[in-house]
Amino acid sequence: MSGRIKVLQLQPDYNVKAHDFADLAEQIVKALPSARYEVVAAFLRGEPAPGEPVSRADRSVYFNFADKQLKGLRLRAMWQLYRFCKQERFDVVICNRFKPVNMLLQLNRWLKVPLCIGISHGFGEYDRFYRRRQARGLISAAWRFVGVSPAVKQYLLDCDCGFTAENTVAITNAIDIEQAEALQLPREEARRQLGLDPDARLVGALGRLVPVKGHIYLLRAFARIKDKYPQVQLAIIGKGREAARLKAEADKLGLAGRVHLLGFRENALQYVRAFDLWTMPSLAEGLGLALLEGMSGHLPVIASNVPAMLPLIEGAGGLAVQPADVDSLSAALDSYLALSDEQLRAKGEQAYQYLQSHHDIESFRQQYLRLIDESLKQVRQAS
Template sequence: MNKPLKILQVQLYERNSCVLADEIIRALPDSYEVTNAFLCGEPRAQDRDEKGARTVCFGFPDAWFKGLRLRVLWRLYRFSKQEGFDMVVAHRYKPMSLFLQLNRWLKFKRLVGVQHGIGDLDRGHRKREVRRLLQKNCYVVAVSRAVREYLLNAGAGLDENNCIQIDNAIDIAAAERMQLDREEARRQLQLPADGFLFGTIGRLVPVKGHIHLLDAFAQLKDEFPQASVAIIGEGQCREELEAAIARLGLEGRVFLPGAKPQALRYVRAFDVFVMPSLSEGLPLALLEGMSGHLPVIGSNIPSLLPILEDCGGGVFSSGQPDELAQRLREILLLPGQQLREQGERCYRYLCSAHSIEDYHRNYRELLALPE
């Protein structure tokens, strides 16, 4: 009987765990044994997920990641050597960097680094490290076209053969089953039952650009009295946003329902999903908006622009509320049938480019590449 292949999946913090890391596990046949490792933080109460993957939390202090990181490397070397992992999937730069080092001695069958955003290879020493440590068994996955273009142009030795694009994805069928209908979603969020609603989901932090959405909407509020805005989320900018709502005369027109568990349930409360972010990797919230058959509007940051162009969404220059106001106005002037057609076009794009089935298949193929 063949020994099952053993895979180690590594992330830095459990609190920042990539949602799609679990989907990589679900993509694998039962013949794989998976260990989920978190380098920092405290262990979870459970040590097995629904597919039987073991969880290990090392609890390394942040200070150990400075300089040569010898204590971290030694502990990970001993653990990996003892466990005899065949393959490693390391999310984001720091875990990938550590296992590029360890790969020199442990020589995994496959080492996959998953890069979720733009900027991790801006530093010269990181470029040199990746160039020096990349071997034939190493691959870097980019979660979007924009991230792949960044990686290929970063000067880190990545090329068409070792830098692979696997778009982030969602389980579209599961998302649709979860979503409340428009009336119930608005009732639970305590939003107006009638009228046109722009909406978004995300933490209330500066990088999400919510203040620009308020500034843009303030330009339209008198022209379109039937329109309103809802931002589902919580965070440090709540007071700033509440002050802006008062300053701009948006009381009763802009709503901050707070953070909601499984916020995807409420996406059909919106008529249009808006993503005014100043920076993102590939925000799953935008894909979740599309799963609700909604038209989408977003900023032209590198991670959003290719998606918006491909799905036919509205685009405005990041941080420019005047341009965003124009996109909002164009949507409000559309007849209902055209608005619905835009939403269906976004949904068809989502199914063709970001399905969880394709995501699973791409990872299975990547981890089965020939030697």
């Protein structure tokens, strides 16, 4: 290799944010010193509209494939991606999520990129037999794999299809805590902008309104304790196909005026300090960045004890609950809401200190830089 090491970071969709405190693809770009690395960001679908943010990579490429081009055999998309990579002669390709990983697994039989890194963000990607068979046949010495939590790493290893202790690591997701805190509005201003009661005790949640996020169970658990704590309200930031169902459920449970479905909010993290405690009742998660975002606001956390999140909850001193278990969730809410304001704040500080110690963005960057540097050295020595 001569000059700078040439890296392609391939993502399924354009999703670059103005603030990258939780944009882990952008944090990987930041991890690579520009004196040694030239980084190209490529997106299979989508592109920024005028004025929208772009990656901080040296340059960006937007393939703008239609959804149907990325299904089935994907011949046209595969051919375009092959020609692009062949022309650019990358030293490293970093693939985010299953589709880019799968495409490069197939193409690298001919491209022979020295180092390919596949990042898995959740569970289930290799549950299907044919996917495991394909991976087993295509994973070569050029490949390294990253699980975004120890639980995701273990899922890959348990698939027994080419992921090994030698080629698979866990690099736990993180957020830029300093940047996140700088974005957060003071409590009173956050509540004013959200139109929430300045004197209420607020239970908060943030996430897409889809079944896997478990918001329906949060509503049912809240309904059980609402009469015991008349000053408490619940607010959920997010949009999605479950919105109408959640509104109907809140009405059925008699939660009018007590539950606020706030919809989509630009830069939602700025409102985190509006809340007194943070909930994440998901049925499944790869890691759950929203949990870390709540901790960055110095909030105590209640979350589902799914494998990827349980170590985080326990480390933060939070309360872990069974997914889809209204009894467990209502008991956890009751436990925290029975605390004084001072006790609740102390729980929030415990969560914040854990976040600083275990999910700092600089450690995340250094782990990716070390993975790339050491893996390149290994593949050079083997070639």
